[in-house]
Amino acid sequence: MKKVSILGSTGSIGTQTLDVISHYPERFEVEGLAGGYNIPLLIEQIERFRPRKVSVATKEAAEQLRTAVKSDVQVLHGEEGLHEIAAGTDAELVVTAIVGSQGLKPTLAAIDAGKHIGIANKETLVSAGHLVTELAKRRGVALLPVDSEHSAIFQCLNGESRDRVHKITLTASGGSFRDRTRDELTHVTVEDALKHPNWSMGAKVTIDSATMANKGLEVIEAHWLFGLPYDQIEVLIHPESIIHSFVEFVDYSIIAQLGMPDMRVPIQYALTYPDRMATPSERLRLSDVGKLQFREMDFDRYPCLRMAYESGRTGGSMPTVYNAANEVAVERFLKGEISFLAIEELIAKVMDKHSPVPAPDLSAISEIDRWARQEVRSLH
Ligand SMILES: NC(=O)C1=CN([C@@H]2O[C@H](COP(=O)(O)OP(=O)(O)OC[C@H]3O[C@@H](n4cnc5c(N)ncnc54)[C@H](OP(=O)(O)O)[C@@H]3O)[C@@H](O)[C@H]2O)C=CC1
Numbered sequence: 001m002k003k004v005s006i007l008g009s010t011g012s013i014g015t016q017t018l019d020v021i022s023h024y025p026e027r028f029e030v031e032g033l034a035g036g037y038n039i040p041l042l043i044e045q046i047e048r049f050r051p052r053k054v055s056v057a058t059k060e061a062a063e064q065l066r067t068a069v070k071s072d073v074q075v076l077h078g079e080e081g082l083h084e085i086a087a088g089t090d091a092e093l094v095v096t097a098i099v100g101s102q103g104l105k106p107t108l109a110a111i112d113a114g115k116h117i118g119i120a121n122k123e124t125l126v127s128a129g130h131l132v133t134e135l136a137k138r139r140g141v142a143l144l145p146v147d148s149e150h151s152a153i154f155q156c157l158n159g160e161s162r163d164r165v166h167k168i169t170l171t172a173s174g175g176s177f178r179d180r181t182r183d184e185l186t187h188v189t190v191e192d193a194l195k196h197p198n199w200s201m202g203a204k205v206t207i208d209s210a211t212m213a214n215k216g217l218e219v220i221e222a223h224w225l226f227g228l229p230y231d232q233i234e235v236l237i238h239p240e241s242i243i244h245s246f247v248e249f250v251d252y253s254i255i256a257q258l259g260m261p262d263m264r265v266p267i268q269y270a271l272t273y274p275d276r277m278a279t280p281s282e283r284l285r286l287s288d289v290g291k292l293q294f295r296e297m298d299f300d301r302y303p304c305l306r307m308a309y310e311s312g313r314t315g316g317s318m319p320t321v322y323n324a325a326n327e328v329a330v331e332r333f334l335k336g337e338i339s340f341l342a343i344e345e346l347i348a349k350v351m352d353k354h355s356p357v358p359a360p361d362l363s364a365i366s367e368i369d370r371w372a373r374q375e376v377r378s379l380h
């Protein structure tokens with residue numbers, strides 16, 4: 001029986017993780033769940049999966065939950081609650097399905113407590129990849145990718161060493177505006193931006209897909225997960241999201257991972273690794289698909305991807321700034337405060353103002369993250 005805790009159990013990745021777990025009740029036990037504000041869903045999850053501990057974002061939400069649940073689950077809240085779900089249970093695997101760099105401290109706490117990580121929360125690796133990977137190495141903890149592209153690369157590499165790799169390529173759907181020109185982006189709405197062509201996901205990652213910041217975050221995520229320099233990480237537009245990513249080896253053989261766009265597959269692989277098990281997901285039938293398309297990435301069309309490469313290559317605290325600026329800009333776009341194109345403008349302005357600090361420690365990262373957020377909140 002593998003004991004699992006989930007940070008962000010009420011979100012898109014969190015609910016799909018529980019769906020995977022529900023298909024294998026003899027294999028998995030839920031130790032802890034952390035959600036934010038969705039109390040009705042957490043009540044259902046507590047009744048169905050019987051965790052020992054749960055946590056929610058605020059004290060008020062915790063009080064509401066305590067009065068509603070019948071079981072003797074321990075109800076916690078806030079940063080301390082998240083820390084407890086990450087590090088204070090008997091879970092051997094923690095799935096980080098919370099959104100944003102607020103996942104960093106609990107992820108570090110889980111690693112420090114020796115838990116293996118099913119890592120969906122890419123912002124954590126972007127903001128502090130050196131801290132997360134160093135600590136994981138020191139504690140002998142596995143960082144098992146959940147993000148579909150990284151799971152694909154992980155599966156294609158299958159333990160091959162880095163020096164056998166020529167390049168890895170992350171595929172990108174192109175997001176909700178892939179068929180629009182830059183001129184046509186001036187007046188796009190939040191509602192339009194939230195219509196991802198292939199995946200049903202949380203709001204933040206869906207907007208990131210539309211700006212291509214998602215692929216930028218994923219390039220940095222891949223750098224840390226696979227220890228590859230940025231010159232060996234490429235991005236290719238592949239509108240169907242059938243090839244989830246691929247590795248080109250030094251003999252120019254390419255190994256790709258294909259499947260229907262269904263996050264339960266990479267989630268399940270992270271949960272069962274190194275085993276592979278049957279899935280309720282739909283089979284991919286290539287004869288139904290017929291043909292697959294590919295387009296070269298245009299960095300002028302997608303400046304958020306260009307800036308991500310720049311921030312990754314600059315290194316130090318620059319990716320922290322890129323990530324924090326993007327998080328707040330997306331938040332502001334979702335609230336209707338700024339236009340879609342202002343997201344990239346605000347990121348560029350804040351990166352411009354920042355003098356990167358090499359190898360920042362956790363306190364420097366927290367401080368720089370706070371600064372970048374404040375900057376984006378105050379800019380127009
Ligand atoms: N969705 C997808 O298919 C993919 C997502 N990812 C990555 O996975 C991560 C999660 O994405 P996704 O599932 O789409 O996001 P969602 O927005 O759907 O879910 C976010 C989760 O975080 C919780 N949360 C938010 N704030 C807090 C808080 N202060 N304390 C505790 N919990 C909180 C939410 O709780 P509540 O809803 O209860 O408020 C929810 O459970 C992101 O980093 C994303 O980039 C990666 C690949 C694919």
Ligand SMILES: CC(=O)[C@@H](O)[C@H](O)COP(=O)(O)O
Pocket residue numbers: 147148149171172173174175199205208209210214215241263
């Ligand atoms: C499902 C998943 O992994 C997302 O991160 C996905 O990558 C979004 O799609 P695009 O970024 O390719 O539009």
Ligand SMILES: [Mn+2]
Pocket residue numbers: 147148149218
């Ligand atoms: Mn992805």
